Amino acid sequence: MIELTNIRKGFPGNSRAIDNLSFTVPDGKIVGFLGPNGAGKSTTIKMITGILPIDEGSITLNGYNINHHPIEAKKLFGYVPDQPDMFLRLRGIEYLNFIGDIYEVPEQLRQQRIEKLTKQFQIDKSLHDYILNYSHGMRQKIIISGVLLHEPAIWILDEPLTGLDPKSAYVLKDLMRQHADKGNTVFFSSHGLEVVEQICDVVAIINNGELLFYGDMDQLHKEYQTDQSLENVFLELTNDE
Numbered sequence: 001m002i003e004l005t006n007i008r009k010g011f012p013g014n015s016r017a018i019d020n021l022s023f024t025v026p027d028g029k030i031v032g033f034l035g036p037n038g039a040g041k042s043t044t045i046k047m048i049t050g051i052l053p054i055d056e057g058s059i060t061l062n063g064y065n066i067n068h069h070p071i072e073a074k075k076l077f078g079y080v081p082d083q084p085d086m087f088l089r090l091r092g093i094e095y096l097n098f099i100g101d102i103y104e105v106p107e108q109l110r111q112q113r114i115e116k117l118t119k120q121f122q123i124d125k126s127l128h129d130y131i132l133n134y135s136h137g138m139r140q141k142i143i144i145s146g147v148l149l150h151e152p153a154i155w156i157l158d159e160p161l162t163g164l165d166p167k168s169a170y171v172l173k174d175l176m177r178q179h180a181d182k183g184n185t186v187f188f189s190s191h192g193l194e195v196v197e198q199i200c201d202v203v204a205i206i207n208n209g210e211l212l213f214y215g216d217m218d219q220l221h222k223e224y225q226t227d228q229s230l231e232n233v234f235l236e237l238t239n240d241e
């Protein structure tokens with residue numbers, strides 16, 4: 001479970017990038033995080049993962065405060081950033097073994113998982129190539145495989161489906177469902193409203209750093225006329241004019 005309580009974050013020139021944001025990502029549900037460009041999704045995710053400091057408020061992951069207990073909190077989650085251009089000088093297999101070492105995944109289990117994941121995502125043939133030579137989608141898939149390799153309880157995915165081919169997107173959506181169904185936490189941001197409507201149990205919509213809606217699809221339809229699609233509600237909520 002991820003709990004955000006009264007989070008504030010400012011940048012030079014934007015003192016309220018995140019403004020008193022509170023919500024919970026419960027176990028056993030897929031929670032979609034929506035908002036227009038610049039709404040504050042990545043900033044929020046970077047605070048949850050301890051990459052950006054929080055100005056005010058607190059964030060806990062399964063009870064561990066990311067500021068006060070960063071190591072314990074960081075052991076619990078896997079994070080897929082919106083930009084997968086990392087570790088470019090490593091070969092795919094070197095990256096996965098590096099992750100396996102950091103998270104102490106036993107050798108035999110590691111081999112099994114690497115084989116299964118990279119076959120599912122169809123990057124098994126490229127594991128001995130440098131990540132530098134991977135396409136955007138392949139880079140994303142190697143990062144996702146690294147996250148899934150150590151089977152963290154909490155998945156935090158920043159636009160994970162952008163740029164994935166249909167088969168890989170299907171595989172990832174299926175894995176997200178399975179992970180949530182086992183009682184784990186799945187939190188992901190997306191611009192794909194159809195995907196969110198298709199797989200999320202709960203949606204959180206923000207704009208200008210503020211939470212505009214949090215609830216499941218039933219609540220959304222009750223609050224905003226039963227026949228409205230998520231797209232219409234999103235456009236209505238995030239219309240600044």
Ligand SMILES: Nc1ncnc2c1ncn2[C@@H]1O[C@H](COP(=O)(O)OP(=O)(O)OP(=O)(O)O)[C@@H](O)[C@H]1O
Nearest residue numbers: 011012014017035036037038039040041042043044
């Ligand atoms: N390092 C930074 N320095 C200054 N301002 C920043 C920085 N990072 C984010 N911001 C600002 O904070 C606000 C939220 O940005 P953020 O990247 O979190 O949005 P987002 O919802 O992830 O957008 P997108 O959908 O385009 O990825 C924006 O106004 C952005 O300009």
